[in-house]
Amino acid sequence: MFKVLTHQPTDPVLALMGLFERDRRPGAVDLGIGAYRNEQGRIPIFRAVKLAEQMLWREQDTKSYIGPAGDLEFLDALWSLVGGAAGGTRATAGVQTPGGTGALRLAAEVARRAGRQRVLIGSPNWRDHVEIFEAAGLRVERYPFFDVPSQTMLFDRIMEAFAAAGPGDVAVLHAGCHNPSGAVLSLSHWSAIADGLARRGILPVIDIAYQGFGQGLEEDARGLRNLVAQVPEALVAVSLSKTFGLYRERVGAIFATAATDGAAEIARSNLVSVARALYLMPPAHGAAVARMILQDARLKQDWTSELEDMRLRIALIRSMLASRLAVRWPALAAMSDQEGLFSILPLDEAQIMNARSNHGIYMSLCGRINIAGLRMADVDRVATDIVRL
Ligand SMILES: Cc1ncc(COP(=O)(O)O)c(C=O)c1O
Structure with missing residues (x-):
């Protein structure tokens, strides 16, 4: 019966994450999946989440169903x-x-x-x-x-x-x-x-x-x-x-x-x-x-401040990258006024594949980059590689 079905493509961003994880080159960067990475290149667990999980482990006394509308x-x-x-x-x-x-x-x-x-x-x-x-x-x-x-x-x-x-x-x-x-x-x-x-x-x-x-x-x-x-x-x-x-x-x-x-x-x-x-x-x-x-006021305060640190770090990486990329594409100076994890670069598919194969820079085929996937220490090198594509 399954033969009447056609094979479906995998999610391109998740597939990219799999390719990146298998890439053993030391300078490889994952600018594909929309997740925040810290300066160690890890997708971290919030401090408040760890504490709340410990509290939950101590306090939770059942794994019974919750209602369909949730909590x-x-x-x-x-x-x-x-x-x-x-x-x-x-x-x-x-x-x-x-x-x-x-x-x-x-x-x-x-x-x-x-x-x-x-x-x-x-x-x-x-x-x-x-x-x-x-x-x-x-x-x-x-x-x-x-x-x-x-x-x-x-x-x-x-x-x-x-x-x-x-x-x-x-x-x-x-x-x-x-x-x-x-x-x-x-x-x-x-x-x-x-x-x-x-x-x-x-x-x-x-x-x-x-x-x-x-x-x-x-x-x-x-x-x-x-x-x-x-x-x-x-x-x-x-x-x-x-x-x-x-x-x-x-x-x-x-x-x-x-x-x-x-x-x-x-x-x-x-x-x-x-x-x-x-x-x-x-x-x-x-x-x-x-x-x-x-x-919980204390946990909320800690979560808020960790999130704010992340936000400010992304904004800094964003403006560093914008000024370096604007050397080749002046319009990309606007990236520093954009917000959040993503921006989209004016690259074609051949350039994006070149970035991946020759420089270990993984990004979506539409040119989207996740700025929060970049370590501050990598900005100069990655920008130089992209500018030269
Ligand atoms: C714009 C937007 N909406 C919704 C989601 C959904 O995220 P999730 O289903 O992981 O909570 C994402 C995840 O990348 C997103 O980028």
């Missing part, structure tokens, strides 16, 4: 972090999910169930958004979001795409730290987007996967909070993979915001029923750790 206290603590005071002004219902990917899949399934047929996704964009929404049966429409050679965000084109859309549509937005461009939306951009979406009846799905890695924990949620307050309904997909360094534990949540508690609860019941048919309930461990940190 409600975790969800409350998380919504305070993401939605802030503005989030409290909207009726909100959340469901804990296996990572941000799980949250996005539930969002897509429920949007489809509610009759939405098409999803607007900018270009370039994190590839998985396209796959997730297509898997849920939505038609994907791309619009130009960012121009790589000039490193500019195409705000007018974004607004044109929304003006041409309508109530059958969904728009996926990155709360910040845009993957792959690092392009920054200002608060006035967010207000105009919210206005455009509300006017046309488009349902926003806002993806927040890098809170704390852009301009700060509060700052990175400002646009999202603004938007949620301005549109009648929204879905907010949260990933804690990077923000708490809990990648493999699969921690995330999907929140529905609405005008009334009744509408939010209907959304939650649908999110839960989709989850039930997919995986029944989310894994508990990572969310329990994140909840412990969010509810």
Whole structure:
């Protein structure tokens, strides 16, 4: 029977990680997978996570099932972090999910169930958004979001795409730290987007996967909070993979915001029923750790300060790299004003393969680099190699 199937390609970024791990050259760098590496080249565990895991090991007295919506206290603590005071002004219902990917899949399934047929996704964009929404049966429409050679965000084109859309549509937005461009939306951009979406009846799905890695924990949620307050309904997909360094534990949540508690609860019941048919309930461990940190002032303070150190270190590496790459591509000076883990370089596939084979520099075939994968000590050499490609 399996012979009637066709072989499916592996995830290119995960495949790249596998290739990198087998590369024994001493100077090899992995700028592919979106994970934070420290100056030792390790993807670290947060101090607060280690402590919370120890506490959990001592205190946890059962491994019984949790409900399909997950841990409600975790969800409350998380919504305070993401939605802030503005989030409290909207009726909100959340469901804990296996990572941000799980949250996005539930969002897509429920949007489809509610009759939405098409999803607007900018270009370039994190590839998985396209796959997730297509898997849920939505038609994907791309619009130009960012121009790589000039490193500019195409705000007018974004607004044109929304003006041409309508109530059958969904728009996926990155709360910040845009993957792959690092392009920054200002608060006035967010207000105009919210206005455009509300006017046309488009349902926003806002993806927040890098809170704390852009301009700060509060700052990175400002646009999202603004938007949620301005549109009648929204879905907010949260990933804690990077923000708490809990990648493999699969921690995330999907929140529905609405005008009334009744509408939010209907959304939650649908999110839960989709989850039930997919995986029944989310894994508990990572969310329990994140909840412990969010509810304990001392752990929260330590986690916040470690995250802030990471953010500042990435920003420094980003500006060092930008100034070196701008020698060949002046437009890349703009990289230092971009935010988060990623930027996208104006390289073709042959140059990217050359970087990998001859210099041990692993990056996605679209030219995306994960700046947080670079050690400060490697910036000069890597920049010199890239400039010479
Ligand atoms: C923009 C964006 N959204 C969501 C995710 C989902 O992450 P996870 O499913 O690991 O929580 C990622 C991961 O790379 C991402 O880059």
